[in-house]
Amino acid sequence: MKTKLKFLVLLPFFALLLFTSCQEETVDITPPDEAEALVADSQLTSFLSATSKNDGSKDNIIDGTSCISVKLPVVVKVRGVEIRIDSEADYIKIKRLYDEFEDDIDRLDILFPITIITSEHEEITIGSAEELSEFIADCKDDDEEEEKEIRCIDFQFPISFSVFDRDFQIIEVVEIENNRQLHRFMKRVKKSEVFASLNFPLNMVLKDGTVLTAENNEQLREIIEAAKDSCEEEDDFSRERLENYLKKCPWIVYEFKRNNQENDEFKQYAINFKDDGVVTMRSRNGDILTGEWELERTRRGIAIEMEFENLADFTLKWLLYDFEDGKIKIYEAGGNRIILKRNCEVVVDITKERVKNFLKECFWRVAELEVNDTDKEEEYIGTPLKFYANNIVKIRVNGELVEGTYEVLVRNTGIGLEINLEGRPDLKLQWLITFLSEDEIELKNADNEMELKRHCPDNDGDLNFILDALVSSEWEVASYIDEGEDETPNYKDYVIGFNQSGMLFAEGNGNDYRGSWLAYRYDGLNLALNFKTQEAPFNELRYRWKIKEITMERIELKDYSDNGEIERILVLERRVI
Incomplete structure (x- = not known):
């Protein structure tokens, strides 16, 4: 709770005794008996101290830890966008940017220097991400276990203390407005610098907003103890739920960083956490590594410890700092971080029969293709593959099916795939399957890589609607904005058409272009356009566009940069004859 500071500075106990004879005004508070006085080493004193610690969990979306909080205002960069965070209400701005795209890595960069606030309400200036990582790695709660921070209950401020001398004569009444003041006051009580008691009644607020009233020390102790136990139960549930x-x-x-260095080698590694502390990991070349794992609650949070005999980079005690549905983030000091995404369809045990069955389900589109360090996937936009029985494979090009053969191979290094399609030398290779799931196949050989994504349009109502809309009429470019420049006039007098077979055409100004199109679902709805020409202006429209709006009369497509900014907007409207 952040409220205006009205704290009355207290003198040490021995000095306060000198002023008792100088009291002239009467304080209208009944002097407490000795039982109501706070004792330095009592459980209630520890409870008050633990409850008043700074709650660093509210801004975990920024710093990823509950042992500190970042003093506001602070400026952060999310997906390339700078955001000024002035209050806790602004945290939603970060969440909205995270949620804008489902299939990306949520990354937040803090603009340094910043000021952090420890659990003891100390303010420390931090000058870099490395310095912050080191501090988070070392920060701990109080050494006394009973004084571990209690977060699920808080005081309803203001509250007040009566300060008195050895003869129970009141010498001062101190009003406390927030947790920072309370924590500092309790430090003095624990050091026996002041002799004080709480003035009742006072109210306590639980996490769910419930207000409980305490009339004396014992009631207050019971209320905090019950709340403390509920926090521990919540921690236990979180740990069990996580396991x-x-x-x-x-x-x-999806991301691996060791000693502040990103290592793409480990991307797409599949990890299986099993019973009895066994963890298996499948590398990109299909090798299976077996190790041990366990969850451990530490003062810095829940830690996932992994140990592999032949994989030192993963062998570490990793602290969990973000846990949401389908994604976890773990880190350790020194710039070490792993981001994992759950995929229940991943197949760790890849067999020939399983691959053959997967291939024959639906179409497969070439999502990525790199041959001899050159990106080739653009040539396959809108041209999906279909694998049939009897080792027949077909690729749909300009609405026509080109036939070839394929074979699933068993090699010493794993399961492979050989594709033979005339006129398609980039695919006519023997590929090693390094990743297999219900919706994705990743393949590799020497310096070449390919990624196939499954495409099943038959039972998808949205894709069927897009098909009906596109083939129902001819279309015109109503607007084309490229990085703020209006290039719509370049498409004047052109007519665009979509055939149900997958053929795409554009006619006008004496030109006749033919190509392929494909509407598919991946992180939303997409429309792949592939005009088979290097000539302007239609070479610019060869792309996998995001469908932002589609009706029987209008289609709005967008192209996003890596940081989520809109780079191009293409609008097609039904041609009126």
């Missing part, structure tokens, strides 16, 4: 959640499905490495 079961980790074991339920495989987890894929």
Whole structure:
């Protein structure tokens, strides 16, 4: 709670005794008996101290830890966008940017220097991300276990203390307005610098907003103890829930950083947390590594410890700093961080039969293709593959199916896939399957990589509507904005059409372009346009566009940069004859 400071500075106990004879005004408070006085080493004193510690959990979306909080205002950068956080209400701005795209890595960068507030309400200036990581790694709660921070209950301020001498004569009444003042006051009580008692009644507020009233020390102690136990039960549930959640499905490495260095080698590694402390990991080349794991509650939070005999980079006690549905983030001091995403469809045990069954389900589109360090996937926009029985594979190009053959291979290094399609040398390679799930297959050989994404349009109502809308009429470019420049006039007098077979055409100004199109679902709805030409202006429209709006009369498509900013907008409208 952040309220205006009205704290009356107290003198040490021995000095306060000198002023008792100087009291002239009468304080209208009944002097407490000795039982109501706060004792330095009592449980209630420890409870008051623990309850008044700074709650660092509210801003975990910024710093990823509950042992500190970042003093506001602070400026952060999320997905390339700078945001000024002036109050706790502004945290929602970060969450909204995180939620804008489902299939991305949520990354937040703090603009340093910043001021952090420890659990003891101390303010410390931090000058860099490395310095912050080191501090978080070392920060702890109080050494006394009974004084671990109690977060699920708070005082309803203001409250007041009566300060008195050895003869129980009141010498001062101190009003406390917030947790910071209370924590500092309790430090003096614990050091026997002041002799004081609380003035009742006072109210306590639980996490759910329930207000409880205490009339004396014993009632207050019982209220805090009950709340403290509920916090511990909540921690136990979180740990148990996390353990079961980790074991339920495989987890894929989406980001790996060790000693502040990103290592793409470990991307797409699949991790299986199993019973009895066993963890298995499948590397990108199909190797299976077995190790040990366990969850441990530490003063800095829940830690996931992994140990592999032949994989030192993962062998560490990783602290959990973000846990949400489908994604966890873990870190350790020195710039070490792993982001894992859950994928219940990942297949760790890849077999020939399983691959063959997967391939024959639906279409597969070439999402990524790199051959000899050159990106080739643009050539396959809108041209999905279909694998049939009897080792027949077909690719749909300009609305026509081009036939070839394929074979699932068993090699010493794992399960492979050979594709033979005439006129498609980039695919005519023997690929090693390094990743397999219900919706995705990743393949690799030498310096080449390919990623196939499953495309199943038959039972998708949205895709069927898009198909009906596109083929129902001809279309015109109503607007094309490229990085703020209006290039719509370049498409004047052109007519665009979509055939149900997957053929795309554009006619006008003496030109006739043919190509392929495909509407598909991946992180939302998309429309792939592939005009088979290098000539302007239609070469610019070869892209996998995000569908932001579509009706029978109008289609709005957008192209986003890596940081989520809109770079291009293409609007097609039904042609009126």
